[in-house]
Amino acid sequence: MAAPCRHVGHHIQKNGRFLRININQLFACRSFGLTSALQQQATDLHKESKEAIVIPRKKSWNKEAVLEALASTVQRDPTAYPYQFQDDSYLSPRTSIEFKLFSLSQESGRAAAKYFVNSNPKLFTKDFAEPHIPCLMPESVALRLEEVSQEALEERISLRKVSAAVEMYDQLLQSGTAVSMETTHKLLDLICLYCDRDPVQEGTPQTEDREEEEEEDRRRKPMGRQAMDFLKCTWKENNNAERIFNLLPERDARCYSALIRGMVKHGAYAKAFNLYEDLLNNRLSADVHIFNALISAVPDVRKKNNERWDLIAELLNQMNEQKVRPNLLTFNSVLKALRQCSFLAKTFSPQILNEMKALGIAPSLATYEHILTVFFYKSASSGPSNMAILQDVLMELEGTSFTCQDPNDVLFFATAMKLCLDNKDLELGYKVHSLVEVGENWRLLGDSYQQALYYGRFFNLLCLMEHIDVVLKWYSRIVPSLLYPNPQGMKNLLQALDTDSRLDLLPTIWKDIKSLGHDNKVDLVEELLSLMARDEHSAEVQESFAACALDVKSVFGERPKKEWSTSSLSHISILLLRANKLQKAWDMLQLFKDKNRVPSGALLSSFLTACRCSASPQRAVELVQLSAAFSLPTTPELAKRTLAEFELNDKQRSIVSEFEAAPEKEE
Template sequence: MAAPGRHVGRYVQRSCRFLCNNFEQFWGHRNFGWTSALHQQAAEANKAFAETIVIPRKKTWSKEAVLEALASTVSRDPTSRPYQLQDDSYLSPRTPNEFKMYSLSQESGRAAAKYFINNNPKFFTKDFAEPHIPCLMPDTVSPRLEETSEEALKERISLRKVTAAVDMYDQLLQAGTAVSMETTHDLLDLICFYCDRDPAQEEMPQTEGMEDSVKVAPRRKGRVRRASDLLKFTWSESNNAERIFNLLPERDTRCYSALIRGMVKHGAYAKAFSMYTDMLNNRLTADVHIFNNLISAAPHVRDSYNERWDLITELLKQMSEQKVRPNLHTFNSVLKALRRCGALGRTQALMTLNEMKAVGIAPSLASFNHLLTVFYRSGSSELHSTNILQDVMSEVDGTSFTCQDPDDVLFFSTAMRICLENKDLELSYKVHNLEEVGENWRMLGDSYQQTLYYGWFFSLLCIMEHIDVVLKWYRQLVPSLYYPSAHGMKGLLQALDTDSRLDLLPTIWKDIRSLGHNNNLDLVEELLTLMARDQHSPECQESFAACALDVKSVFGNRGSSGLEWSPSALSHITSLLLRGNKTQQAWEMLQLFKSTNRVPSEELLKDFLTVCSRDGSPQKAVELVQLSAAFCLPATSVLAKQTLAEFHLTDEQRAIVSELESAGEPSD
């Protein structure tokens, strides 16, 4: 398709040519000099037009533009599962444990698919995907260059083959082939990043003896960690990185930077400072990455808070002397180190943040997260911690952030935790509003961090907000964004009790079952206690009775799985069935007391006797007295006297009750 500017140019040219021809036809016999003048004007007009017209370039749309436009027309469906889990509706998780298992299964499936694709690229030679996604295409995982050359070394470095790259480097040295400094830098970076071992890739299972070359750090308890964090390796003595470094005839800042960063990453903090001193002795200046890592390592090489801050200050002074400009990670490293400086960090953190702004570096969410952690952990009062968070929220209000630091994803959960512990509902709304700005929701982190954030937010709503607002948020968050824990559901039950909305308990019980918390005895007993505590309207009691029958199904009988019956659960369910006019099911529950060796309360037996009197069932009343006598309850004589007085008994029934009455009376 021709550009619009061409059509305009052709139109002007044809118009000028038409005027010239007609002018010559009608006025050519009169030589007033106008014809030549008109020709000259037309030529000048064409020339001027050609000089001023700008043909616009073709507009290029991204291949995702249509999808983005369609996505902008719809909003999140609060009744649906998270979009990551909609591959199979039958397998979609309904509980936190199922979500964890589902996520691990997805990760395992991706690893298996990637392993097959990368090891069988010949079956995936055609790409029909639109748009093209390079990361989903087969990767080259096997070296193609077998000869001993620097190109082969570069290939192994790009494939992250640590052991193969080191072997190739040694072969080049033995052959007398010099390796360029740039390739050497890349090799040192690779070795130091992976701690002198091949990365645990999906296509490379861990082999026996791999643990011998490195020390595996112990796993911390009490926290669910990703598969990539299960193995942590520490810096070993005289590894290949140090050996190659010592073989270099000339060492520049980049070489020292690779080793220092690797030592800090893998726990050799004192050795990193020793390497930095050696670099200064060789009259070399450090780069910003070296200083950032040394600042992060400062709290690990000094004991007292003042010594730690003095070391950080000294590094910053050396940074200024060597004319190394700090970046965002420099100040974030300082703020993160101040978290380990006790009360001293509270004063220095604000000064660091002001200095950060003075040099024109905008703080990231990680900066504010470190600031909040410094004040919260330094023993300050709750009010002061809240004021710091209020100042932070005033500064970042309405700002859309992008991830610049790995710790950016910790800000929202930290801020919401402070709001919960300080019971600051208004501030929690500000935090949540910031999370909804732009794509800040991406800063919530992984599923573990998201669960913490929404869990603390929902708990605060249950404590501080009206029940109607709590239910509105409940419908918006569950299950599309948040799977409530048993503790969260218990908070919702308490919120219903506070605002006298116990009529909603049967509905909440359905959600408890769908979320998989029906195996939590404390939560189930809390629900039964709230339903059985007070008398309600007949309609409400009927719904409670139906709910009690459903709750009964989660408890196990003899030889069956389920929750173990407790005396309170038996009593509450039985009482609810009686109030809901489900007398037959209530008598079955009373027999369950006997089979489970549980003792019913005296109040429950009196309620049964009242129902027997109402229904005119003398035989049931006699059985009730017999059951009370079987449990040796003190109220047996009282029940027997009431039965003899209120019921028309046969001679046989009267004899039985009279005998139980005399047996139940206390002896003098």
């Protein structure tokens, strides 16, 4: 009787799913003499377990889940080039110049391919991709609706055909067809966004008129590309946006918002404020986008710092009166404008940050970047108190994963690392980098230029403050997968090697200098040669130094336009002498003559010592003659040493004796 009861009790102690299966067995055990209390306990346990059972809903996985899971198991290969350059190993950039050229070429090819696909969509109708990737499919850019209708206007707006949309709008007005306010809003947004011009499609070849316009701009006044683009997109008086706005029988805040934001975006700051005054006169309330645009334009309409802050405060008060809730971009616009208010910025920026937190608006990375820029505006203002601000920011952000909420978010990490470098604060530098490695924060490093800026500053900080073993560890991790060091970065690495007495690694660093394309930087190469020639080392190290010096000589020999300096020739000669490569060192003396460079007396004295060690009296005589040819003041001393230290025949002794006496100075 006990065995069946134990069997049932065992299942009672199991999970709820087993209780459902064995409940019949439980009641069947009455014949075996189970007490009513045990039966009641089992029944209650079953009810409790039944209530605790939660049937999970079906888990839906996205189509990229498997790829994401596989990607999470793969670590970055520090020895590999960036992913976007791995299509062809032969074309993978090995220098910073090649990196820039490859990036531009890749972007140009991508734009040309996109233009071809969008211009010929009928040739690309089949999609074999799984999962479907919409951005790789041809866009619908051809107009399908030709009749005059609001649907045709909306089609032109969706395809960003500015001129065609304006033309269709005018035709609708001429035909007496009313256009809905929603469609009018979209049209004004389109015109103001592109400053009443059709956007340039990627890969579109320039027309002759556009080329002539650019050439005329170049002839009028030479300027940078950004300045030229800015002038071409300047807001013009009475453009189509203003004309359509003035034709509207009724104008709401959305219409004003489109024009005000367009005016601010394209440089008509004063006009934007005038239009805002018109909005208030019509008893309308502005939206948050209007205030954001006007706040960002404050530094361009006011010259004095106190006037700028007064206008910002006035706009914020008007937001409060109109019951417009500010958003993140509002406060970021205020902080960005405060950066141009000099000493007032340090006073009011903490108040702005506290106001954000009081409203429950979480700051973004751009917010903290503005704060840091305000307090570190001048290098002279850097100090322990200001570095405490950076430390507080990093403590608040520690372990946080970010998403981009402001275009200026990508500036934070480079700015923070610059402050660490300027103040030589290695601990905070590590904290900044640990924040970059949280989640996908590395995506907020920005484009390739911003990324190179960040890692370049981090590497320079390591070279200045960290032990050489740690520096080399980081060097192998980020070069070339994340950073192509510039010449100054390689100089800092050489100085770090010198500080920790690891000059034996200089030949290895020279190979990296060549692979990075910096072997044509004369000052960097001279720094390398100077460090190798400064002190004497073991025979093995001197042999590697001599091989490195000969490699430098061959590289410079391939570039006839590169001028040899006297110091470079001297350093190579000394390195060859220390490695007992007398013949190759003697060839360097011939190079002195060919390049019209004068060797130093100390170098010739080293040559004479090498001649004595190799028992070469004839070379010693030639050395004295060479010194006399250069009219060096050390010639008599060299002649005396030669007569005393070498066994010369009568002819050699006669030649050297002529230079033994010091030449008389001409009056």
